[in-house]
Amino acid sequence: MAASSSPPPEVPMELHVANRVKLVESLRQHLSLSSRPLHGFVFLQGGEEKNRYCTDHVELFRQESYFAYLFGVREPGFYGAIDIATGNSILFAPRLSQEYAVWLGEIKPLTYFKDRYMVSMAFYTDEIVKVLHEQCQQSEQPLLFLLHGLNTDSNLFSKPAEFEGIEKFETDLGSLHPILTECRVLKTDMELAVIQFANDISSEAHVEIWTAAGSVVGGLHRRVEVSRGRDVVSGSGGGGYEESKSRYEGVSAGNSVLHYGHAAAPNERTLQDGDMALLDMGAEFNFYGSDITCSFP
Numbered sequence: 001m002a003a004s005s006s007p008p009p010e011v012p013m014e015l016h017v018a019n020r021v022k023l024v025e026s027l028r029q030h031l032s033l034s035s036r037p038l039h040g041f042v043f044l045q046g047g048e049e050k051n052r053y054c055t056d057h058v059e060l061f062r063q064e065s066y067f068a069y070l071f072g073v074r075e076p077g078f079y080g081a082i083d084i085a086t087g088n089s090i091l092f093a094p095r096l097s098q099e100y101a102v103w104l105g106e107i108k109p110l111t112y113f114k115d116r117y118m119v120s121m122a123f124y125t126d127e128i129v130k131v132l133h134e135q136c137q138q139s140e141q142p143l144l145f146l147l148h149g150l151n152t153d154s155n156l157f158s159k160p161a162e163f164e165g166i167e168k169f170e171t172d173l174g175s176l177h178p179i180l181t182e183c184r185v186l187k188t189d190m191e192l193a194v195i196q197f198a199n200d201i202s203s204e205a206h207v208e209i210w211t212a213a214g215s216v217v218g219g220l221h222r223r224v225e226v227s228r229g230r231d232v233v234s235g236s237g238g239g240g241y242e243e244s245k246s247r248y249e250g251v252s253a254g255n256s257v258l259h260y261g262h263a264a265a266p267n268e269r270t271l272q273d274g275d276m277a278l279l280d281m282g283a284e285f286n287f288y289g290s291d292i293t294c295s296f297p
Helices: 014-033 063-073 098-105 109-116 125-135 178-186 189-214 226-233 254-256
Strands: 043-047 079-081 090-094 123-125 143-148 170-172 248-251 277-281 283-285 294-297
Touching: 014 043, 014 063, 014 079, 014 090, 014 178, 014 189, 043 125, 063 079, 063 178, 079 125, 090 109, 098 125, 098 248, 109 123, 178 277, 189 277, 189 283
Parallel strands: 043 143, 090 123, 143 170
Antiparallel strands: 043 079, 079 090, 248 277, 277 294
């Protein structure tokens, strides 16, 4: 089991390159079986930063999962395209003003994103229409395969990409989602290695919480705040950059509530001698998460 104090493993960008290759092969097979031409672009919109209501506080950004799977991009405001005919991949980055550098650091050139994320080309988001029409090898309007489908866990739909000028393209809303979702189900060896690390540091965090709960002097009541696990299980020392999900830290009667730990029923109880605690939590590393549930003592 990896120690959380050890450096996180390097995640090769080839992981996401392989994911794109898998998708193109699967989509080509689907189109061939449907007697449809093998052309068009897979086109996805990445996540956007959001402010907390009317404040200037920017909430912690989390990349859209399908976009992360294909491109591995950490920054907000991106779009990505994959040419089904050639397999070429294109990233579209937001064109940032010079004021950005004062507040948020260096403005990276397009070559940085092309090299970092191992894509064929990189352009700005205000060039989407022009670039895709230039890359299209057909005389008619380019076809965009957009992501739209139901998440059966949340009963929410994935949001198809939107951009100025999309009316200049044909769009397909039905083909991509089931194929891309199936691709995500079957993991590559590189993906499994990342998931293993997330599981390792999460397992160690659970053990550390148990140890803290038991390391109390003699005859005193054992009172350990279960939310002690918050920083530990997020794996900050082990490179688990995020928590993979909301923490469910039930104690006593809280164990009977499936999603105990939300804002209306927060993790606010302390562990008393004789209580049973149920901890459901895990770390996320490079977009891949763990989910471990244990009861103790």
